[in-house]
Amino acid sequence: MATVTRIRLAYNSVYAIDNGAGRVLVDTGPDYRGATEAIDTALGGKPPSIVVATHGHLDHAGLGWHWRHRGVPVAAGYGDRHLLGRPALSDEAEFRAFVRYIEGSGAPSELQLAMLSAIEQRRDWAARAAGDTPHPPAPPDRRWPTGLRYRPFEPSNWVSTSGPLEAFPFVHVLLSPGHTPGNLVLTVPGEGWLFSGDQLLPEMTPTPAIQARTAPTPGGDWRYHSLPHFVASLRALEKLAFSRCFPGHGEPFDNVAAVIRTNLDLVEQRTGRVLATLCELGPATRFALCERLYPRAAQRRPWQILATVQGHLDLLESEGRAALRDGRYEAAG
Ligand SMILES: [Zn+2]
Structure with missing residues (x-):
């Protein structure tokens, strides 16, 4: 036991x-x-x-x-x-790939700059946190x-x-x-x-x-x-x-089975919304989809919203329901 x-x-x-x-x-x-x-x-x-x-x-x-x-x-x-x-983002090729991803997202330039500066800060922070240094100050969310x-x-x-x-x-x-x-x-x-x-x-x-x-x-x-x-x-x-x-x-x-089911249902619902929006917009950049789906949050938390929408696009793509061409996604199948 x-x-x-x-x-x-x-x-x-x-x-x-x-x-x-x-x-x-x-x-x-x-x-x-x-x-x-x-x-x-x-x-x-x-x-x-x-x-x-x-x-x-x-x-x-x-x-x-x-x-x-x-x-x-x-x-x-x-x-x-x-x-x-x-340390996170310390690999130069990986860092450049993140930069290219942001530049190809279709986000307006001021949001691109904000996202670029955020990943630079993350990289610099990770480099500092990797040493035997005193712990950094508490994060704003006090986790x-x-x-x-x-x-x-x-x-x-x-x-x-x-x-x-x-x-x-x-x-x-x-x-x-x-x-x-x-x-x-x-x-x-x-x-x-x-x-x-x-x-x-x-x-x-x-x-x-x-x-x-x-x-x-x-x-x-x-x-x-x-x-x-x-x-x-x-x-x-x-x-x-x-x-x-x-x-x-x-x-x-x-209630493990119920929590798993709730999570899977939620993913399915969100994926359905992303697909419906994709059908409505026609070929669209990632950020155009973010703006349509989450108009206010896309401005305030662009990186987080991009990640959410990207996840569902990946799921649709893996199921043959969406395809990426020249930086734009479109419904398929
Ligand atoms: Zn984790």
């Missing part, structure tokens, strides 16, 4: 799963000031046998460096090696008591197939790509537990990010098409029966 301890770390939750033979920590925890002390207190002097990072985002993998430094093995999805091993650091690290165990966790087979790791290319979820089949990371969250709808592939081929499509993968992963989870979900943010919940 396994037991689980939830460790709340401001906006994040990490979980210690015990079965007597081993202690598996789900997610490394975010690297804000005081986080490691909070984890140590919660673990009561019994360090994890292994830590599994569900994905390479800084709030889930930020303390990977710390665990490795303490000699604790850390496992992570091989598809996230580009996120774990270097954590200080800003987060992210020190790149090399996991000890790369996960590239689904199955029982090596040495601790009471926990299974499932490849669940979409949120990031190497995203993982963990399950304890004996208990019906799902540790969902950011794949499944209570009261939160999935928003795909505009992100790079793990290892883009020069001249090929640099962008990872998140939402089609995310939806496929959610459909795969829907086929399994879970009694309880322990998410990376928010409260654990029992």
Whole structure:
């Protein structure tokens, strides 16, 4: 029989799963000031046998460096090696690909400039946060008591197939790509537990990010098409029966199948709206679609709205219902 301890770390939750033979920590925890002390207190002097990072985002993998430094093995999805091993946007080719994407979005020039300056700031911030520097100030949304650091690290165990966790087979790791290319979820089949990371969250709808592939081929499509993968992963989870979900943010919940269904329905509804708008507009740039679908938000939060609309365009394209020609999308099929 396994037991689980939830460790709340401001906006994040990490979980210690015990079965007597081993202690598996789900997610490394975010690297804000005081986080490691909070984890140590919660673990009561019994360090994890292994830590599994569900994905390479800084709030889930930020303390990977710390665990490795303490000699604790850390496992992570091989598809996230580009996120774990270097500061965000530090790869020059990747940065240029983001710039070209913004320039080809069809957004008016003042919004393009705002988006370009935002990604430059993100790159500069990530470079600073990668060092052994004091924690940055708290973010405006106060999700954590200080800003987060992210020190790149090399996991000890790369996960590239689904199955029982090596040495601790009471926990299974499932490849669940979409949120990031190497995203993982963990399950304890004996208990019906799902540790969902950011794949499944209570009261939160999935928003795909505009992100790079793990290892883009020069001249090929640099962008990872998140939402089609995310939806496929959610459909795969829907086929399994879970009694309880322990998410990376928010409260654990029992109505797992219903939450999965709600998420899938919502994606389907939004995709239907994007397709209807595409039919109405004819060939349209990404930003023209954003403006039609979310007129006010597209001006205020252009990058976020672009990501949302892009996700649904990717889904339509993967289903043969839309096609991209010369920077414009049009309905197909
Ligand atoms: Zn995430």
